Amino acid sequence: MEGRKEQLKSVFYNLLSIAVAAVFWSLFSAWQQSPFFPSIAQIWKAFIGLITVGDIEGIGLFSHIWASLIRIFAGFAAACVLGIPLGLAMGLWPKLYKRTRAIIEPIRFIPPIAWIPMAIVMLVGFSRYAFLIWLGAFFPIFITTLLSVTRVNPLHVNVVKVFGAKRSYIIRKIVIPSVLPDIATGMRVGLGIAWMCIVAAEMIGGEMVGIGRLILKYAELIRMGEIIVGMLIIGVIGFIMNEIFIIIEARIFRWRSEVSID
Amino acid sequence: MDSHLVDVNISKSFGKMDVLRDIKFDVKLNEFLVIVGPTGCGKTTLANILSGIETSTVGSVTMRGEKINPHKHNISLVFQEPSCxxxxxxxxxxxxxxxxxxxxxxxxxxxxxxxxxxxxLEGYEDFFPRQISGGMKQRVAIARAYATNPDLLIMDEPFGHLDAQTRYLMQIEIMRIWEQEKKTVVFITNNIEEAVYLASRILVLTKLPATIKAEYPITFPRPRELTDPAFLELRAEITTQCEIVE
Known part of the structure; x- marks a missing residue:
């Protein structure tokens, strides 16, 4: 466990590194003197403007954030609901995977963006967002779940087998607890990729609301201040979600040792 | 006599490799049977087959005439690896x-x-394995094996991963527990001193493919003295037995 002092120190250094990054950006933007590289003051002004006035269509920043959050959650939840059970099933019955991998594996390598035309002709409205985000989040969740089952320690299985444990008991008490941390990692990676897909998804969703849409709108106008605000918001929300995830993980998996690579 | 509990008559091979060949012995009720053999001679395989989690290629293990089966019989196995x-x-x-x-x-x-x-280990009931030492973990494994009050307790080099001091204390401990709650024990080890210290009977295995080479009933009174001349003599004899190259 980190001491309180150590925690304060890491907060301090994180703030310091943000400050250093801001200084570098300011110097760069002062040197360029170009509308493409707005100063921090201009970015801040764009941020305040987006909150108080809204964007060029009068849609406020929080409506954009909210819209994107719902889409992310829909796609991500679908990815979890499908990816985890499917990964578990294919891990427990490897034949299922071995006999279908020729169809599963190639799909994994098709970038979500390449699916855009297909999504446009196949789907409408909200399902387009959900589909594209699902595509991004599904495979990391599915693959890590699948692989984690094969890494269950056979010794732990034997411990309960000697006592005559049935297969259902082995799955509930040994396999599931042992794969949960890996599934959580897969979910964390999946969530990251879900956010990476948001701009692509909102490119084709048709509605004028969403953080990705916001960026696209101002890209057409070449107004970098608002674009940077949109980028930072995606980054910050992703960061907050990841932190929440880590805190929950630490709570649930109390039994895991704290590994330190200091 | 009702002293007969387990009959073993097995051979085991993995593919073309013979691991156990015509291993035939019995386990008597409440005895402390120690099986010694050189490292890599298939002792863990033997332990797994005895416990019913692995099957033999030929022959079978029976308990009171019935084929061994973890779903039916009350067996415990203390694993060589830390198994918490x-x-x-x-x-x-x-x-x-x-x-x-x-x-x-x-x-x-x-x-x-x-x-x-x-x-x-009282006081540590709510601890997770990562919070306790290696020696304590092995005690947990032993406690787990004891808890079910098994008809047959198999111990597969249970102290192999422990340092010499902990090992010695654990040997005393296991003897105390065995004398307190009489159990039928099959104890597998490659440490001959440990074997002579604990056993009421010793079986010596050869190198691969393992066969039973010799059998020694041990009648020294307990607790045994590691430096007793008779003890040392027997220990030396079994050591030569174990290391003879055929």
Missing amino acids: IPWYTMLQDVTSGLCIKGVDSKTADARGREVIKLVG
Whole structure:
């Protein structure tokens, strides 16, 4: 466990590194003197403007954030609901995977963006967002779940087998607890990729609301201040979600040792 | 005599490799049978087959005339590797066998606390494996094996990973527990001193493919003195037996 002092120190250094990054950006933007590289003051002004006035269509920043959050959650939840059970099933019955991998594996390598035309002709409205985000989040969740089952320690299985444990008991008490941390990692990676897909998804969703849409709108106008605000918001929300995830993980998996690579 | 509990008559091969060849012996009720053999001679395979989690290629292991089966028989196995389940607290780990066998949780907990006390770990019931030492983990494994009150307790080099001092203390401990709660034990080791110290009978295995080479009943009174001349003599004899190249 980190001491309180150590925690304060890491907060301090994180703030310091943000400050250093801001200084570098300011110097760069002062040197360029170009509308493409707005100063921090201009970015801040764009941020305040987006909150108080809204964007060029009068849609406020929080409506954009909210819209994107719902889409992310829909796609991500679908990815979890499908990816985890499917990964578990294919891990427990490897034949299922071995006999279908020729169809599963190639799909994994098709970038979500390449699916855009297909999504446009196949789907409408909200399902387009959900589909594209699902595509991004599904495979990391599915693959890590699948692989984690094969890494269950056979010794732990034997411990309960000697006592005559049935297969259902082995799955509930040994396999599931042992794969949960890996599934959580897969979910964390999946969530990251879900956010990476948001701009692509909102490119084709048709509605004028969403953080990705916001960026696209101002890209057409070449107004970098608002674009940077949109980028930072995606980054910050992703960061907050990841932190929440880590805190929950630490709570649930109390039994895991704290590994330190200091 | 009702002294007959387990009959073993097996051979085991993995593919073309013969590991165990015509291993034939019996285990008597309440005896402390020690099987010694050089490292890599298939002792763990033998332990797994005895416990019913692995099958033999030829022949079978029977308990009171019935083929061994973890679903039917009450067997425990202490593994060579540290085997605590990382997500179980000590009490959950020790009572896991009881829960599988359908004992209600109240009785299981009571018995769990009893055996934890027996191996000297009271106060650590709610600790996770990562919070305790290697020697303590091995005691947990022993407590878990004891908790179900097994008809046959198999120990596969249970002290192999421990340092010499802990090992010595554990040997004394296991003897004390065995004398307290009489059990039928099959103890597998490559340490001959340990074998002579613990056993009421010793079987010596050869190198691969393992066969039984010799059998020694040990009648020294307990607790045994490691430096007793007769003890040392027997230890030396078994050592030569173990290392003769055929």
